[in-house]
Amino acid sequence: MIKRPAFYFDMEACTGCKTCMIACMDKNDLPDGVLFRRVTEYAGGEWMKDNNGAYEQNVFAYYLSVSCNHCENPICVRSCPTTAMHKDENGIVSVDHDKCVGCRYCEWGCPYSAPQYNAKKGKMEKCDFCRDYLEQGKPPACVAACPTRALEFGEYEDLVAKHGASQVVAPLPDPSITYPNLIVSANRNAQPAGSHLGTIQNPEEV
Amino acid sequence: MLFNEWSLVIFTILVQTAIGMLLVSEVARMLSPSLAEKQFSWQLPAISLVTGVSLLCSLGHLGTPMHSVYTILNAGSSWLSREILATGSFFVSVVLLTGVRIKSPKTQANGLALIACLLGLVTVFVMSRVYMLQTVPVWDSVSTMLGFYGTTLVLGAIAGGTLYGFQSNRDGMLVKEESPRIAGTFIIAAVFGLGLKSVGIPLDVIAMDASNSLGISGINILTSGGTFLFVGCVVLTFIGTAVFAWGVSRIIASGGMNAITNMSLCSFGLVLAGEVVGRLVFYGTYLRIGL
Secondary structure (H helix, E strand, C coil), X not given: CCCCEEEEEECCCCCCCCHHHHHHHHHHCCCCCCCCCEXXXXXXXXXXXXXXXXXXXXXXXXXXXXXXXXXXXXXXXHHCCCCCEEECCCCCEEECCCCCCCCCHHHXXXXXXXXXXXXXXXXXXXXXXXHHHHHCCCCCHHHHHCCCCCEEEEEHHHHHHHHCCCCCECCCCCHHXXXXXXXXXXXXXXXXXXXXXXXXXXXXXC | CCCCCHHHHHHHHHHHHHHHHHHHHHHHHHHCHHHHHHHCCCHXXXXXXXXXXXXXXHHHHCCCHHHHHHHHCCCCCCHHHXXXXXXXXXXXXXXXXXHHHHHCCCCCCHHHHHHHHHHHHHHXXXXXXXXXXXXXXXXXXXXXXXXXXXXXXXXXXXXXHHHHHHHHHHHCCCXXXXXXXXXXXXXXXXXXXXXXHHHHHHHHHHHHCCECCCCCEHHHHHHHHHHHHHHHHHHHHHHHHHHHHHHHHHHHHHCCCCCCHHHHHHHHHHHHHHHHHHHHHHHHCCCCCCC
C-alpha cells in the first residue's frame, strides 16, 4: 500500500467528459446526489475596451476533477465529534460507520465537498481511494477510467518529482487550510487561487 | 434554503435562553435574597426543562442518533464535541442546582450556582466556535459570538422576567422595596444583550460580503428572498425588547408587578419570533469557500 496517497490532475489533458465521476459512482454504487468525485466546470471572463476603442474578451473555461484529497491536516478529521472520520496508517481518510452519528459537521467544513451525506444510511460517506482496489494492486476506479490520462495516483513525493509542485488555481481553496494531497498542473486558462473572475458553471451537477 | 436546519435553530435558541435565564435570575436572586425563596422557585425547574428539551431537539439534526454517545470522543480538537460536553455539563449542573434548592428551599447553593453560570457562559462561547469555521467566512466572524451572547441575554432576561412576573402575581408577592431592583436587573440584561446584537449587525454584513465559487454571497441570499426576514428579525427583537423594558419599567414606577405579565409575555413572543427568524437567516446564509 501507498504511504501518502495522492491524486495528480492534468488540466491540459482533461476534456470534462466526467467518466471519472461516473466510474466512481458505479464502483461505489452511489445514490443520486452523493458524489465522491466531481468534475467542476469553471468559467468566466468579460468584455474589455482596448486602446483603439474596440472590444475584446478574455473568456476562459476549464475543468477540475476533484475528490477527497486525503489531506495531511484534514479539517473533517479535526472537526468530527465522534472520531468516525479518521486518517489511517495508509494515509487514507475514511469514515468509521460504527461511530458516525451523521451530524454533517465534516461536510460543513471541508472546502473540497469530500464528505457526502447519505440520507438513507444517516451517515457520511466519502472517497476511500478505492482501498480495496489498491490492496489488489489495481488503480482507483476514477484513474483507471480516465480516457485522456488526466488523472494519476501514487505517492505524493513521487508525483511531485514527476510533475512538479502543485499549482493552486481557482476555485481551489488555499492549500494551507488542510494541506491536500492533490497535485494540479494548470493549463493556460487557469486563474490564480482567490480570483473571482470566474464561477462554477455546473452547480446542479456537482 | 433558509429553512434547512430547524432542529439546530430550536436547539441553539433554547439552550441560549436557558443560560440567559440562569445568569439573570441568579444575579437578581443575589440582589434580593429576601425574595429569592418564593419568587424565583420557578426559574430553575424551567431552565432545566428548557435545556432538556433543547438537548432532545438537537438529536433531530443527527442522521444516526443512536450513535450520539460517541460525540464526546474528540473533545481534543472538535468544537462540536466540546459543545456537546459543555451543554451536557451545563444541564447536569442546573439539574443538580434545581434538586438542591427544591430539597432545601432556604439553601443558596452559591458555589453550585456559580459553577452552573460559568458553564453556561462557556457553553455559549463553545457554541459560537462551532460555527466559526475557517472555510465558512460568513460565520467566521466575531458577530457570531456577539449574536449568540446577545440572544442569551435578551431572551434569557425576557423569559426570566416574564416567569418572575407570573409567579409574583400568582403569589400576590408585591414587595415595593425590592421589586424595582429585580425589574431593573432584567431590563439592563435585556438591553445589554440587544446592544451586543446591534454591534454584531454591521460585522455580520461585512462577513456576508464574501462570495463563494458560485459567485454567491450572503448578501445575494438576503436580497433574493431573505431581506424581509433579516429586517423582520431585527425589528421584532428591538420592538419586543422595547415593549419589555417599557412594561417592566412600570414596576419601578408603581412598585408592584400588576398588569405587566401579559405585556411581558407579548414581548417574549416578539423577541422569540425575531430570534427564530434571525437564526434561520444565520443558517440559511451558510456559504463555504472552495468547491
